[in-house]
Amino acid sequence: MTTSIVILTHNELPLTDKCLQSIRQHTHDYELIVVDNGSTDGTVAYLRKQPDIIVHENQENLGFAAGCNQGLGLSHGENILFLNNDTIVTAYWLENMLRVLYEDKRVGMVGPVTNYSSGHQMVPVTYSRLGELEIFARRHVQENEGCYTDVRRLVGFCLLAKRSVLEEIGGFDERFGLGNYEDDDLCLRALRAGYVLRVVQDAFIHHFGHATIRNLQDFDLTKLLDQNRKKASEKWGQDIHQLIYKPAVTISVCMITRDASLTLKRSLDSIAGHADEMIIVDTGSSDDTVELAKTYTSHVYIHSGKGEPSDSYLYAFEQATGEYIVWMRQDEVLDNKTIKRLSSLKLSIDGSEDSVALSDHHGKKASMYRRAAGFRMPDQWGEGV
Template sequence: MPLLISIVMLSWNGLKYTKECVESILRHADESIQIQFVFVDNGSSDGTIEFLQSVPSSKLICNQENKGFAAGNNQGIAEADGEYICLLNNDTVVTEGWLTRLLGCLKNNPNIAIVGPRSNNVAWSQLVYNVPYKNSAEMEVFALHWSLQHKDTGFFPHKLIGHCMLFHKDLIAKIGGMDERFFPGNYEDDDFCLRARVSGQILWVANDVYVHHYGGSTFQTNKTNYSASAFSNADRFSKKWSLGISGLELDQFGYNPSELVEREKPFRIERHYIPINKK
């Protein structure tokens, strides 16, 4: 019987991105994996909801307003039936073998809490610089060559970007969900990864998996101020983790995740666990 993986995907308008993402997932489906879509819509008005209703093997949660990235993902996680859960942004385009190889990383090393891919529009070590493709067809060819060139390789990152994360459902029982105080988005993925590392597990980048990321499409589509969200959540993050610097300083100069993890160990329920409220 195929392994069930739940893909949690948020949307807030941006129908063209969501369609392209879902179609890429279906196009690159693996017979050994059964996919369950868990869609969380944050108040779309552009036909997105109607499209999501037509997608097979899916659950759909419709919010009347934008609940943000963390809360939306928590809603989806609470409804996910899969043994593994993938948080995937709706402005990504997946490629051949993406999910099989991500899953293989988790199965081959039980110490890995979360695995993510390489990508074009992300920060930190997952970034592939200066990708040469100009359209989706060229992107598919690039991704295939990339996966062959980097077959079965990977590395330990300080953190993972939240546009594509795969983990076992047991991680949620261990560390909880995303911290909804990071509204509407930014730094909730830093926080989630830190708590996973404080719990004693590691992060992994599957170097042979490439996922295209448009990046920032929800902010752009809905004319939301990305910088304001980044700065305010950087300030929240700094205060929560007692970094002793302003949000502006954090956003400009960053922080040392490994140093912070060692300072925070061991994992304490009262400080590090974030319960998911089923609502």
């Protein structure tokens, strides 16, 4: 599986050389793509002499987003890694990020930890010279082996994505010009598409930080940040960081069961970990349905099932505490498309909608119902997922 590494350059040749040498030392199965944004310090001549690099030359600085999109267009790998040229990668950096990227199909993008970043990716370091970097990085990787953190935001200094995800949500939005907020925008689109973002704790990269952008002539970082923050707000209709970190609505999956031992495990496996709680009301099983259900949730109840059919549904509704309820059949299995839609809705709806379409699974429509709007049975068995 090949990873296309896309790097932008605008002068700063010594940093670019360090970055490329570290990639060659610590990386396997990759292609290198460097997009130069109008360098005047000999960077282009240097790049032309590198036989292992695909080089694209711009006559002027088109900005981070546009340059990255050009690199994406030249790439061939199943994975795309956007990497700043003011970084130095260390042992196992890419292997460990790829492991996390593919160990769960919900994951769309990942990033490493570093010495310099905003947000969740910066970790304390003990080295003060680059000569001490490798020793620190190896120790950090060993101490954090196999660890990752689910986050809402990844910073673009080193961002690894599945090609299929970028084909679905699109590349960077070029309205953000020289840079900043285009990575926030990409992360929000990934979240809204139902993907999970993760920081890989056992992948460490040294980051000098703003090395290129700070050296632009007549450049004002504070002004650029303010301009792009406003652009993001205009695009999304609200402060983008408020949207990224918006509290997720809570979801209760409710299920009525009876003699479901042959189908229940597959049904519950498909929703386990995606809902905030599962409410299972059994109406008199004679097999091991109840015992099986209790291995998934403590919210298992026995209801006589006598009276109106809606009585058991009402009882399940009364036990639920989530803001929204999804009715799920005991023989229904949620597919990946439905799970992605559920994850997306948890982060995107504002909690005022009484009913939200969830999926159209095999011709059977499914919805989420706001609990505060009152009890509502699915219109038919098929409308519950």
